[in-house]
Amino acid sequence: MSTTNTPAAFPATSLEAPRSGRIDPKYLRSKTSSGSFEMAAWVFMRLSGIALVVLIFVHLWVNLMSGGGIAQIDFGFVAGKWANPVWQFWDLVMLWLAMLHGANGMRTIINDYAEKDSTRLWLKTILVLGAAIIVVLGTLVIFTFEPCMLDAAGEQLPRAVCPS
Amino acid sequence: MSTTTEAAEPASTVDLPESTGGGITTFDITLKVRRYIPEFSDEARWDEWTITMQGTDRVLDALHKVKWELDGSLSFRRSCAHGVCGSDAMRINGRNRLACKTLLKDLDTSEPITVEPIKGLPVEKDLIVDMEPFFQSYREIMPFMIANSPAPSAERYQSPEDRERFDDTTKCILCAACTSSCPVFWTDGQYFGPAAIVNAHRFIFDSRDDAGDMRLEVLNDKEGVWRCRTTFNCTDACPRGIEVTKAIQEVKTAILTRAA
Numbered sequence A: 001m002s003t004t005n006t007p008a009a010f011p012a013t014s015l016e017a018p019r020s021g022r023i024d025p026k027y028l029r030s031k032t033s034s035g036s037f038e039m040a041a042w043v044f045m046r047l048s049g050i051a052l053v054v055l056i057f058v059h060l061w062v063n064l065m066s067g068g069g070i071a072q073i074d075f076g077f078v079a080g081k082w083a084n085p086v087w088q089f090w091d092l093v094m095l096w097l098a099m100l101h102g103a104n105g106m107r108t109i110i111n112d113y114a115e116k117d118s119t120r121l122w123l124k125t126i127l128v129l130g131a132a133i134i135v136v137l138g139t140l141v142i143f144t145f146e147p148c149m150l151d152a153a154g155e156q157l158p159r160a161v162c163p164s
Numbered sequence B: 001m002s003t004t005t006e007a008a009e010p011a012s013t014v015d016l017p018e019s020t021g022g023g024i025t026t027f028d029i030t031l032k033v034r035r036y037i038p039e040f041s042d043e044a045r046w047d048e049w050t051i052t053m054q055g056t057d058r059v060l061d062a063l064h065k066v067k068w069e070l071d072g073s074l075s076f077r078r079s080c081a082h083g084v085c086g087s088d089a090m091r092i093n094g095r096n097r098l099a100c101k102t103l104l105k106d107l108d109t110s111e112p113i114t115v116e117p118i119k120g121l122p123v124e125k126d127l128i129v130d131m132e133p134f135f136q137s138y139r140e141i142m143p144f145m146i147a148n149s150p151a152p153s154a155e156r157y158q159s160p161e162d163r164e165r166f167d168d169t170t171k172c173i174l175c176a177a178c179t180s181s182c183p184v185f186w187t188d189g190q191y192f193g194p195a196a197i198v199n200a201h202r203f204i205f206d207s208r209d210d211a212g213d214m215r216l217e218v219l220n221d222k223e224g225v226w227r228c229r230t231t232f233n234c235t236d237a238c239p240r241g242i243e244v245t246k247a248i249q250e251v252k253t254a255i256l257t258r259a260a
């Protein structure tokens, strides 16, 4: 339990103590308990975190390290991966878990930093909408992916897979 | 009964050199205290005093010296002055400590020593904060034994192992150093906070108590244990050396295994 005097390490010394006058110090805890939602969210963050370590690092290794390395990534590389149901499933799970994990993490941060219930509601509405749009779009892309893609000039994209 | 004769103890074994005046060194410190006096100003300010203190003195002694000899308006709480009552938790050099347990010689005396009220509770004057929100959370976890069985004529027996299970959390002196060091508590002050969870832990894991489930239900709240982000500020702050973060994790596990 040592206390050393290094002001630079504690920039917070110059910050005002929270709720000294600014926020009503009253006890505002709502009586309506959200059941075990917070517990489920806590467990989900840990389980999805473990899954994401595997999903993300294999994803990064396959895309950036193995085979032709970083230079291999182009339209055809993605087309090749998504021709395989294993990678379709992999990317789908990664998309859903990362988005739910990230969105729930942002929800935690909003709960921390927003001070008014109305601000919280607005921020969370934007968060849920944003996450839902990305998850739906991403899922659609994975399943409706068109491997034969032409550019504006009607030329085939590099290594696009088109029936000849 | 032993019959061996013991050699008489020598009168004194310590020879104090004349020059050191008893071996206690003195040094000058600058004490920088966050002042807030609502009668005069809504703004808090820093006051500084340079004072000569002794090697055995604590931050509390420096505050006393200021209050008794230099500025009687300086306000702070203290009662026991020996780390027992939990009155004088304050932010010393940016860390929550008991003023009565922090020796000046352990701080860097070449720089001003900053003393502020603990954060997250409304400041009433100088170093005195309103502890009511803290105690409200404490009361809510029912910090008293609830036993279903009728009281026996003698005491309720408990094995040393069962007693050991919650020994760590019996040591709390309710100083609020942990709760007011927690960044989650700082945000909106609605989080139950480490101290309430520590004191719930003390009864949840007591084999003589039967209301553990009720306390787990209280702490399964939106503002309960799940808001803990394992920052370990509380463990670092606790003047009793309680493993606060560990106790919180044990309560989380207890809620999970109960729900499963």
Ligand code: HEM
Residues within 6 Å of the ligand: A045, A046, A048, A049, A050, A052, A053, A056, A098, A099, A101, A102, A103, A104, A105, A106, A108, A109, B228, B229, B230
């Ligand atoms: C690499 C694997 C990952 C692991 C092991 C992991 C693990 C965790 C855990 C355990 C938490 C909860 C922390 C707490 O409650 O104290 C958390 C929070 C969070 N995670 Fe992840 N995560 C990973 C990847 C990601 C990704 C890819 C994103 C973004 C999409 C993300 C965004 C967040 C956010 C925003 C939080 C909330 C931060 C906070 O509570 O302050 N994480 N993560």
Ligand code: SF4
Residues within 6 Å of the ligand: B086, B171, B172, B173, B174, B175, B176, B177, B178, B179, B194, B195, B198, B237, B238, B239, B240, B241, B242, B244
């Ligand atoms: S757990 Fe430690 S820091 Fe927290 S109130 Fe009790 S004695 Fe103080």
Ligand code: FES
Residues within 6 Å of the ligand: B077, B078, B079, B080, B081, B082, B083, B084, B085, B086, B087, B088, B089, B098, B099, B100, B101
């Ligand atoms: S004055 Fe009692 S604990 Fe410090």
